[in-house]
Amino acid sequence: MDAIAESVFDNTMPHAAVDDTPSHLSVILETSAAGWLAIPQTTLKQVSEALLVALNAHLASNTSNQVSVLASGVQRSEFLFPTPEDTHAKHHNGTSTLVSSKLYSLFRHVDEEVLHRLDAHIQTEGNGCDKGTLAGGTSMALAYIRRCQAETAALKARILIISITDDSAIPYIPVMNCIFAAQKMKTSIDVCQLGPASSFLQQAADATGGVYMDVKHPQGLIQYLTTAFFVDTSLRPFMVLPSQNNVDFRASCFVTGGVVERGYVCGVCLCILKDVPQRNFCPVCGSRFDDLVISKLRRGPVVTRKKKRKTDALQTPLTPAAEQPEAVTDD
């Protein structure tokens, strides 16, 4: 009987948990030319077509839903939508042939703007062989989400990264910082990986409760985008998301940038090193290491000879106990 009496209390907001709250979708599209060249199955054009439909689908779900789109190129990241100066008015009167004029005005506005900007972005993008600007793009997206949330308190947000590059193009530290920021903001990062698998982005999705998928058939990208990547933030607690069983948690070396399976950590700044530093100070923070310890570590593993007598306790073995740089275990 109690259950019935309390129903007024329980059911005041019968579906509060999955009520329609506006959500923000921030898409980061990698545009590096070399990256796209490496994926013969699909082109940037096809992907952007699918992406626009997915954006429309997101906007269709709720009138207060918002989107933002960023292009992350080789040299810089920039907003494709929204932009400070609205170029929408310029080609408003049906001059744009890119988007059907019959489209719902809200969709048309976004789609035209994105295509227009994407075109401009690719035109002005120079050649460069820097590391990609994915981290920069992610932080721009996070900053923008933060601003939107300041305006509408209830706004939920998620980030979708359409990635085409592997770990070598991703700067480790900035990406990690983005992940922590996203975690703090309760913003999940979804990763749609078209290129080779990336362990950092896997970690990003895993840490923020997002979806990571290696898209095997880019031709059917739209189905991926409208299924696995379409799960709204408010629904996530109720849904079984496609998850990675074995996320690669390996970190990357701060000096060489290579993936580290087993390395050394500076006791002061916690930077991760693949090898014992050449000189006796930390290459990142500059703090001095104990010469003795360094030389001990540099010596590498030594097969210790079996002691003949156990009573010889005075001679302490040279096992590294609590030295300053200590080994990282891969967990």
Add this chain to the structure above:
Amino acid sequence: MSSAQFKSNVNEYLEGLPETVHSRLYRSPATCLAIYRLIPPMAKFYIMSMVFNEKPVLLRDLDKWIKPHGRRHQVESLKRIRALHIVKDEHNGLVLSLNPIFRTSFRNALTGGETNNAFGVACDTEDNHQVDLPFLDTYAANKWETILHYMVGTELNELPSDGVLQLLKHAGLMEGRAGAMSITKEGFQFLLQDVNAQIWTLLLQYLRVAESLQMDPVDVLNFIFMLGSLELGRDYSLSALSETQIKMLEDLRDYGLVYQRKSTSRRFYPTRLATTLTSESMAMKTPAAAMKEALKEEDAEPDKVNILSSTADGSVIIETNFKLYAYTTSPLLIAILNLFVHLKTRFANMICGQLTRESVRHALYNGITAEQIILFLENHAHPRMRRLGEEKLNKRLEFDRNNNIKPAAGAAMDEYRLEILPPTVVDQIKLWQLEMDRIQTWDGYCFSDFSNVQEFELLNAYAEEIGVLLWSDKNKKKFFITKEGRQQVVEYANRKLRKKR
């Protein structure tokens, strides 16, 4: 009435339509889009995953997406889209397929394919009498406000049109003959709703009246949904409208949904009231806020106190001792507060009152629910109350995070709900309502005579999972479920128990 309830009203109406009408409705992409927005989020997910997938989907595959405690939402979502004939069961309910008409239209809406001008035809010529946004906002607010003020009996220079009065009477919001109409209980309830819900209430009534006038409901609905997808501040041509829709335009002008300079004009402007028709509660506050912005600019006219503006920015403060202060001069807001507050003093710019058992009970007797009162107070709460609530919530979140307290996964959202009103007041209002209805009735089915405890527990657990269980007693091996849940539980029982034998 909350926005959730308004939605359920619209949905009820839509679900009540026969399949043939649905099929005709779904030919319009704008309508598909609007209906898509009205269904629950999980149903949205299902539909979206089927739109670009030609093959029917196995029901079993859909189950795999859902965690056990989400089952209840799933059942409800599926029920809703089945009732709307958006999806259909095939092969003995094993396979779900999307309505092909819906699929085509919805795809067109998303990709900009053939849309049959469902999203309105914009005028390509320049309007000689161009109007701007602030004008449209004031126009709409004035029109709508006139109706509301008329209902509470404020002295007005200009009365709402006959059509509006007729509609108010038909909807049972007012009674009496023209010229001497008085507000009914339902009318007071109507006033408690937010603007969007009010418009929908009138529009649904309009639909019912329209049917008796031999107007095609599909035409009417298509037009309403189209209005929701138009762009604010643009002029649209009448050329794409059917005759019924042109006739409707005249009525909608009276409600302030559209602006037409003259009735012979070949163009019309949708107002904010129209473009936010299919929006959710969150958006509803924004247009009102925007309206306020627009009105701020003409602060020169202080007597123009606007209901929409005064409600957009909350002005009501409630203390834990049930005292209520409202910084308002709007006769409408005062009249509404008077429904459930014992008002004591009135000053130049504020009123004081007290929520008492008698005042709330009085409101409850008039058919107003506790939930309505609470929602109204929440929506009109002073920004400072909101801030206070947010601060409290943040502190709690911080505390729980630091101490590693994690609420149960399902309750997570409920646990951290923003409490704008003092919880004591909220609970007390609910308790007062409980006093009113000591007995609650449900239509349903009692399951008894189980052969063993396992069977009982199996079905009991299932019924609870899908959220249809109302009461159960383990000792007597009996449980009671809602009417709607019967079929599912029986099916489940047949499936499970037959397997065993």
